[in-house]
Amino acid sequence: MPSTPPDGQPVPADGSLPTAALQELAGGTRAFGIYVHVPFCASRCGYCDFNTYTPSELGGATQESYVDSVLAELALATRVLDGAAPAVQTVFVGGGTPTLLAPDDLARILAGIDQAFGLAPDAEVTTEANPESVTPASLRALRQAGFTRISLGMQSVAPHVLAVLDRRHTPGRATQAAEEARTAGFAHVNLDLIYGTPGERPEDFAASLDAAVAAGVDHVSAYALTVEEGTRLSARVRRGELPAPDDDVAADRYLAAEERLTAAGFAWYEVSNWARSPGSVCRHNLGYWRGDHWWGLGPGAHSHVGGVRWWNVRHPAAYARRLADGRTPAQAREVLTTEQRHVEEVMLLVRLADGLPLDRLTEPGRAAAVRCVAEGLLEPEAHAAGRAVLTLRGRLLADAVVRDLLA
Ligand SMILES: C[S@@+](CC[C@H](N)C(=O)[O-])C[C@H]1O[C@@H](n2cnc3c(N)ncnc32)[C@H](O)[C@@H]1O
Numbered sequence: 001m002p003s004t005p006p007d008g009q010p011v012p013a014d015g016s017l018p019t020a021a022l023q024e025l026a027g028g029t030r031a032f033g034i035y036v037h038v039p040f041c042a043s044r045c046g047y048c049d050f051n052t053y054t055p056s057e058l059g060g061a062t063q064e065s066y067v068d069s070v071l072a073e074l075a076l077a078t079r080v081l082d083g084a085a086p087a088v089q090t091v092f093v094g095g096g097t098p099t100l101l102a103p104d105d106l107a108r109i110l111a112g113i114d115q116a117f118g119l120a121p122d123a124e125v126t127t128e129a130n131p132e133s134v135t136p137a138s139l140r141a142l143r144q145a146g147f148t149r150i151s152l153g154m155q156s157v158a159p160h161v162l163a164v165l166d167r168r169h170t171p172g173r174a175t176q177a178a179e180e181a182r183t184a185g186f187a188h189v190n191l192d193l194i195y196g197t198p199g200e201r202p203e204d205f206a207a208s209l210d211a212a213v214a215a216g217v218d219h220v221s222a223y224a225l226t227v228e229e230g231t232r233l234s235a236r237v238r239r240g241e242l243p244a245p246d247d248d249v250a251a252d253r254y255l256a257a258e259e260r261l262t263a264a265g266f267a268w269y270e271v272s273n274w275a276r277s278p279g280s281v282c283r284h285n286l287g288y289w290r291g292d293h294w295w296g297l298g299p300g301a302h303s304h305v306g307g308v309r310w311w312n313v314r315h316p317a318a319y320a321r322r323l324a325d326g327r328t329p330a331q332a333r334e335v336l337t338t339e340q341r342h343v344e345e346v347m348l349l350v351r352l353a354d355g356l357p358l359d360r361l362t363e364p365g366r367a368a369a370v371r372c373v374a375e376g377l378l379e380p381e382a383h384a385a386g387r388a389v390l391t392l393r394g395r396l397l398a399d400a401v402v403r404d405l406l407a
């Protein structure tokens with residue numbers, strides 16, 4: 001989620017939505033998911049600008065009262081959606097560090113979602129977890145509570161890379177936690193990797209990929225390190241203590257990820273995401289990319305229902321206060337125009353291996369697609385079949401392709 005949301009329009013105090021948005025949700029043509037943001041971390045990693053708070057930054061909010069606030073927002077969500085929502089197909093608890101909460105707390109949130117909307121029988125229920133904040137017992141408890149998928153922040157196995165990133169876990173802990181998750185009964189386990197960290201050598205990233213594959217997980221996400229404004233990493237780069245990440249190095253690392261993961265039987269389904277089989281993809285994230293409906297619970301969480309997008313106040317204390325006063329925690333919202341929805345659809349669908357139907361493009365966009373095929377950025381066969389699908393070279397230049405297609 002972006003650090004600075006747009007200004008947006010005011011939201012009614014009861015959080016109510018335009019009738020057209022509710023009708024679109026009730027139409028049932030798109031999936032409905034729930035995101036839960038857990039805004040706590042034991043310490044802040046130098047590269048991270050997610051909306052998360054260490055204990056000294058909580059300003060009166062407490063982890064103990066957080067679950068009650070989330071359940072209060074859930075009650076508000078049931079009033080606002082007023083029977084229009086279908087059963088929940090996916091839940092994603094992210095952060096922050098969700099596993100700083102006890103498994104019982106996460107179980108209470110999940111039970112609350114089930115009571116509010118009903119969980120579809122085959123619902124995907126993911127929680128993010130930090131490697132150092134899970135144990136075999138907590139993983140068993142999460143599985144028992146109904147979680148079906150765990151996503152662990154691994155980042156790297158190289159000690160000097162973990163040190164630059166300010167990670168607290170030892171190099172082997174993430175893959176060990178992944179194995180513990182599988183033993184606890186999780187069929188779906190993801191490891192997040194970061195590449196292009198200053199000081200990372202090609203062999204460091206190769207070792208990270210090997211370790212992720214050897215852990216037997218069914219999903220890997222790999223992101224180029226981004227220097228976010230306002231982070232400790234950005235201050236260190238500005239002071240010249242660390243070199244800025246290099247785009248050419250990032251491209252080489254991406255190619256290494258594709259090669260290693262493909263050799264191990266994974267396939268990309270989104271530019272930064274690889275799955276071992278079609279049943280291993282993250283359905284919740286696919287919902288974001290496909291423009292489905294989701295309600296984001298928690299401080300700073302974003303929601304999207306029927307073309308209306310809103311975002312909650314960011315600080316956990318302000319969030320709790322709003323709900324205690326019986327008001328929506330939404331700070332502002334946007335009603336997306338047809339043009340905005342088109343731009344987002346192109347931006348997001350092009351990044352998927354399924355690609356974008358060419359008939360969603362304007363005339364100049366379709367002409368740009370022909371040029372992209374000639375330049376080796378879009379797959380010729382898919383194009384002949386009516387879709388814009390990135391080639392490997394196109395994945396390295398995805399942002400430029402999007403700009404062309406929107407021309
Ligand atoms: C909310 S965090 C992950 C969960 C958990 N808090 C952890 O760190 O283990 C989601 C993922 O985003 C990625 N990420 C966060 N900030 C990033 C940045 N500046 N550049 C690249 N990847 C980033 C990391 O791979 C991280 O695991």
Ligand code: SF4
Pocket residue numbers: 040041043044045048049050052095096097130153
């Ligand atoms: S990367 Fe994860 S653990 Fe580190 S500060 Fe961000 S959310 Fe917290």
